[in-house]
Amino acid sequence: MQIYLAPLQGLTDWIFRESFTQHIATFDKTFTPFVRVQNGDFFRPSQCNDLLPEHNHFQKPVPQFLGNDTESFKRFENLCLENNYTEANINMGCPYPMVTGRKMGAGILSYPEIISELLKGIFADTHLRISIKCRLGMENPTELEQLIPIFNDFPLSEIIIHPRIGKQQYKGNVNAEAFVKFAEQIKHPIFYNGDIFTAEDAERIQKLTPIAGIMIGRGVLQNPFLLDEIRNKEISVEEKRTKLRNFHLGIIENCKQKYSGDGHFMKRLEEMWSYHAENFINGKKVLKQIKKCRTLAEYEEIVFRALNEL
Numbered sequence: 326m327q328i329y330l331a332p333l334q335g336l337t338d339w340i341f342r343e344s345f346t347q348h349i350a351t352f353d354k355t356f357t358p359f360v361r362v363q364n365g366d367f368f369r370p371s372q373c374n375d376l377l378p379e380h381n382h383f384q385k386p387v388p389q390f391l392g393n394d395t396e397s398f399k400r401f402e403n404l405c406l407e408n409n410y411t412e413a414n415i416n417m418g419c420p421y422p423m424v425t426g427r428k429m430g431a432g433i434l435s436y437p438e439i440i441s442e443l444l445k446g447i448f449a450d451t452h453l454r455i456s457i458k459c460r461l462g463m464e465n466p467t468e469l470e471q472l473i474p475i476f477n478d479f480p481l482s483e484i485i486i487h488p489r490i491g492k493q494q495y496k497g498n499v500n501a502e503a504f505v506k507f508a509e510q511i512k513h514p515i516f517y518n519g520d521i522f523t524a525e526d527a528e529r530i531q532k533l534t535p536i537a538g539i540m541i542g543r544g545v546l547q548n549p550f551l552l553d554e555i556r557n558k559e560i561s562v563e564e565k566r567t568k569l570r571n572f573h574l575g576i577i578e579n580c581k582q583k584y585s586g587d588g589h590f591m592k593r594l595e596e597m598w599s600y601h602a603e604n605f606i607n608g609k610k611v612l613k614q615i616k617k618c619r620t621l622a623e624y625e626e627i628v629f630r631a632l633n634e635l
């Protein structure tokens with residue numbers, strides 16, 4: 326079973342991926358957080374930085390496109406080709422109102438005709454392998470059912486399904502029943518994504534229906550050794566401590582490269598720790614200390630003290 330790293334804007338960017346791959350483990354595939362393109366132009370050009378080769382030494386990610394028209398996709402495809410990518414993923418899952426209100430992300434799922442036009446335009450002359458990451462729908466979980474004939478009509482390389490609807494954002498339960506029902510009707514390789522936090526969760530999902538693999542996001546931020554646990558690889562506490570230490574040093578190094586001034590990246594590190602602290606016995610205390618700290622020197626001290634208590 327393949328295991329992919331989920332794209333999480335501001336969390337699993339190159340800063341995280343590079344250090345994780347170098348020091349902790351290697352996923353079968355990783356993805357960039359979305360690059361939003363509208364009216365043929367990059368919405369925030371800085372989002373393109375994540376896929377540049379100089380930021381991806383250890384593993385090439387799959388660049389992710391957020392948009393709803395062919396012209397915008399072409400712009401994105403050119404960026405991918407210029408940087409020697411052979412594959413791209415289309416985001417049909419982002420639940421944030423600023424995105425869904427523009428019929429992008431999960432918002433596109435209520436509009437089969439827009440999806441059909443987009444895929445027709447893309448497959449007319451793309452040089453990339455194309456996959457989709459989607460939810461069950463925006464407003465209700467039956468929307469995906471109408472989209473399956475469209476998805477089956479195009480040579481998609483794989484479909485990753487997060488079985489929630491857009492309206493739920495990240496709240497409430499995943500709908501495993503609907504996932505099974507729809508996965509069986511889709512002819513492309515299927516990946517499951519959502520709420521995998523333990524090796525047992527991964528095992529349970531595998532038993533639901535035949536899938537090509539799983540994609541994990543928050544579970545890995547919480548427990549970086551989840552990948553090894555799913556793969557049945559034993560690691561001693563000493564080894565974990567060393568790997569985590571190097572991983573955090575790598576993150577700090579990459580942050581220094583990206584940001585100028587400690588204040589800029591403290592917020593980012595704090596967000597990472599809002600998940601990561603769960604893995605520590607004194608997690609709540611560590612997170613509180615991280616939220617308060619203002620300089621990198623203070624941060625390093627807190628993190629390395631926490632690692633000694635692991």
Ligand SMILES: Cc1cc2nc3c(=O)[nH]c(=O)nc-3n(C[C@H](O)[C@H](O)[C@H](O)COP(=O)(O)O)c2cc1C
Pocket residue numbers: 331332333334335336357358359389416418419458487495518519520521540541542543544
């Ligand atoms: C803060 C945050 C940022 C996210 N950014 C993206 C993104 O850029 N592209 C995307 O396809 N999904 C994004 N997601 C969704 C995740 O990829 C994933 O589908 C979701 O977190 C469920 O998987 P998990 O339970 O394994 O984390 C984001 C989720 C969160 C919480």
